[in-house]
Amino acid sequence: MAKVFRNRTEAGRELAGLLSSFRGQDVVVLGLPRGGVPVAFEIAEALDAPLDVIVVRKVGVPGQPELAMGAIGEDGVRVVNDEIVRVVGATEADFARTEQRERDELQRRAARFRGDTPRTDLTGRVAVIVDDGIATGSTARAACQVARAHGADRVVLAVPVAAPDSVRSLAGDADEIVCVEQPTWLRSVGQWYDDFTQVDDRTVVDLLDRAHRRHQPAESAAGTARPGFDAEVDVKIGPLSLPGHLTVPPGAVGAVVFAHGSGSSRHSPRNQFVADQLHGAGLATLIFDLLTDAEARDRRNVFDIGLLATRLQRAADWVRGQPAVAGLPIGLFGASTGAAAALVAASDPSLPVAAVVSRGGRPDLAGDRLGDVTAPTLLIVGGDDRAVLGLNRDARRHLRCENRLTVVPGATHLFEEPGTLESVAALAADWFVEHCRTAEGGRR
Secondary structure: OOOEOHHHHHHHHHHHHOOHOOOOOOOOEEEEEOOOOHHHHHHHHOOOOOOEEOOOOEEEEEEEEEEEEEEOOOOOOOOEOHHHHHOOOOOHHHHHHHHHHHHHHHHHHHHHHHOOOOOOOOOOOOOOOOOEEEOOOOOHHHHHHHHOOOOOEEEEEEEEEEEEHHHOOOOOOOOOOEEEEOOOOOHHHHHHHHOOOOOOHHHHHHHHHHHHHHOOOOOOOOOOOOOOOOEEEEEEOOOOEEEEEEEOOOOOEEEEEEEEEOOOOOOHHHHHHHHHHHHOOOEEEEEOOOOOOHHHHHHHHHHHHHHHHHHHHHHHHHHHHHOOOOOOOOEEEEEEEHHHHHHHHOOOOOOOEEEEEOOOOOOOOEEEEEHHOOEEEEEEEEOHHHHHHHHHHHHOOOOOOOOOEEEEOOOOOOOOOHHHHHHHHHHHHHHHHHHHHHHHHHHH
């Protein structure tokens, strides 16, 4: 029985395992937009390779658009299938008319996804072309042909799932085809995913930008690359010195301060996992203890949301004063009771907060301060964490800021189920990056 993937992220990670031999080679990972890009993102990260889209358009026979007489790519690349042209009796004028229409659309799509970033040069490199699956293979064939025309030395086609007949038919277009599953019967690619939600343009742009920043650190407002930093720190809050860990990836676009839940600390493996993923998205993080050891032994302090919020505010102020972070927009990430502290902290107008993310949070503990929160707020709750889900739904009725509730299917309160914490991290990274950029743009 062929495997059904939970989502494109999981599929990309499984596929990346089959491509590990390419790590260290001169590889460019090319996602077919839109569904292939989330899969390609995971592969590019695993291979430490640049990520780009490969924007192609088939040039269909007049009156039979699904029958391709050629394909086109960026920078004027043109591939003609002379056999099809001969069989259907198409003229050069027929081809040129269809090509011009498709080229206009190709240029619109390339500009939408890539903006001003130039296409990644493929000359002499290994092009790993990625899609979320192959049914007929016509688009994948066009992509292989275009990549080769762009100068790729070797073309590898990589997909999580494909029809065996399509794999065989593409053998002449790619030097190598890597596929996780080849079910004997494939009616549609979507049937092999639990979650096959349509990928929107903004997601493609965000993933490309995150990957681009990883390889070419963004410049600070002063025009020089912001250096990285990674060290244990002492967060000074009045007479207290609370231990923490500050990580600033090169070219960071924002800084996120974490507020752990009751019974947890800066050593929370879940918060550390999320923080690691945020670093890859170009976000600095501070994970610290909200309480001293002595304070934590008194359970009243653990649930004192006002005290925790004050500590979080002071920690955010401390972060803003660190040279490696100075000037960056600040986000707050709270888990469980820490989410209530984050929301109360964000309700104080003296603390500029670009965004808040709550993981399995208790926003109800923020009480009437919810209505004072102005920072865009993302509430992430497990689908099987029913009691907390109800509390978050109720909290949304009191929030007046931009807000969203996202439910992770199959997840319980601690997001211990396979792949669920990865979903939290990806959602948080996208939310923080989007709103940190908005905040940064507003200051310029």
